[in-house]
Amino acid sequence: SQTIHQWPATLVQPVGSPLSLECTVEGTSNPNLYWYRQAAGRGLQLLFYSVGIGQISSEVPQNLSASRPQDRQFILSSKKLLLSDSGFYLCAWSGPDRGQPQHFGDGTRLSIL
Amino acid sequence: GNSVTQMEGPVTLSEEAFLTINCTYTATGYPSLFWYVQYPGEGLQLLLKATKADDKGSNKGFEATYRKETTSFHLEKGSVQVSDSAVYFCALSGNAGGTSYGKLTFGQGTILTVHP
Numbered sequence: 001s002q003t004i005h006q007w008p009a010t011l012v013q014p015v016g017s018p019l020s021l022e023c024t025v026e027g028t029s030n031p032n033l034y035w036y037r038q039a040a041g042r043g044l045q046l047l048f049y050s051v052g053i054g055q056i057s058s059e060v061p062q063n064l065s066a067s068r069p070q071d072r073q074f075i076l077s078s079k080k081l082l083l084s085d086s087g088f089y090l091c092a093w094s095g096p097d098r099g100q101p102q103h104f105g106d107g108t109r110l111s112i113l
Numbered sequence: 114g115n116s117v118t119q120m121e122g123p124v125t126l127s128e129e130a131f132l133t134i135n136c137t138y139t140a141t142g143y144p145s146l147f148w149y150v151q152y153p154g155e156g157l158q159l160l161l162k163a164t165k166a167d168d169k170g171s172n173k174g175f176e177a178t179y180r181k182e183t184t185s186f187h188l189e190k191g192s193v194q195v196s197d198s199a200v201y202f203c204a205l206s207g208n209a210g211g212t213s214y215g216k217l218t219f220g221q222g223t224i225l226t227v228h229p
Contacts, residue, residue: 006156032215042200042222044157049216090156094215099145099164099206102217104156 002027006091006105014113019064019078021108023091026072031093033074034102035066038088050074051096086112115140119203119220126193126227134188134223136177136203144205146170146179146186147217151200160188160201193227200224 003026013019025031035047046059048066056066063082067075074091088109092102120135138144145164149157161170166181175190186203203220 034216042224044202044219046216092157096215098215100215101145101147101159101162101206102215103159104149107154107156109154 002103004091004093004103004105006108008108009106010109012111012113013081015083016080019076019081021076021089023074023105024072025093028093029071030096031072032096033068034092035074035076036090036092038090044090081112083112086110115144115205115207115218117203117205117218117220119223123224123226126225128195128227128229129192132190132193132225134201136186136188136220138184138186138205140205140207142207144207147204147206148175148177148188149202149204151202157202195227195229198225198227
């Protein structure tokens with residue numbers, strides 16, 4: 001069966017520090033991968049999605065970037081965190097065909113001080 | 114473009130009450146429809162899905178029927194439990210041509226609280 005792992009579960013970082021959140025998927029190949037941010041337990045905002053290695057599409061301009069160095073690995077990064085980057089970050093995967101559900105990781109709670 | 118509208122919450126019910134959370138959508142073509150549930154501090158879990166008109170998705174006592182004529186996918190449960198307290202999201206995945214790449218369009222979420 002397929003599983004998705006996200007880490008760390010919680011992270012507290014100072015303003016201006018770098019960020020690296022990692023997501024890996026097991027049990028499937030060539031998944032579509034997604035990064036979301038969720039504020040205040042509601043309203044998911046799609047940040048990035050990827051349909052293959054090295055292929056990243058950004059949905060909103062922001063202080064973050066994403067990379068996909070391997071088929072089942074998706075990384076969310078920042079060179080300098082802002083206070084506004086605080087939130088709950090979720091990684092998800094889906095099969096390559098349209099109309100399929102997405103499957104989510106457990107999320108990372110990021111707090112910027 | 115695609116959009117999903119959920120009923121405003123929060124919804125507060127007593128245990129064993131009947132639950133309905135309304136969801137309507139706008140989409141081109143024939144989207145797939147989903148309900149997700151999010152428990153506090155966790156990621157989203159797929160609750161049920163329907164891929165074509167008149168399909169009924171069901172899981173854990175929850176049901177939703179894909180109604181193309183009313184563009185709706187309302188979530189129902191006959192008797193809620195305290196453990197059903199969570200945030201519920203309606204979502205669609207476009208099946209029309211273009212570059213949707215399986216992206217989901219989510220509703221804003223409905224908070225459900227069930228009291229003993």
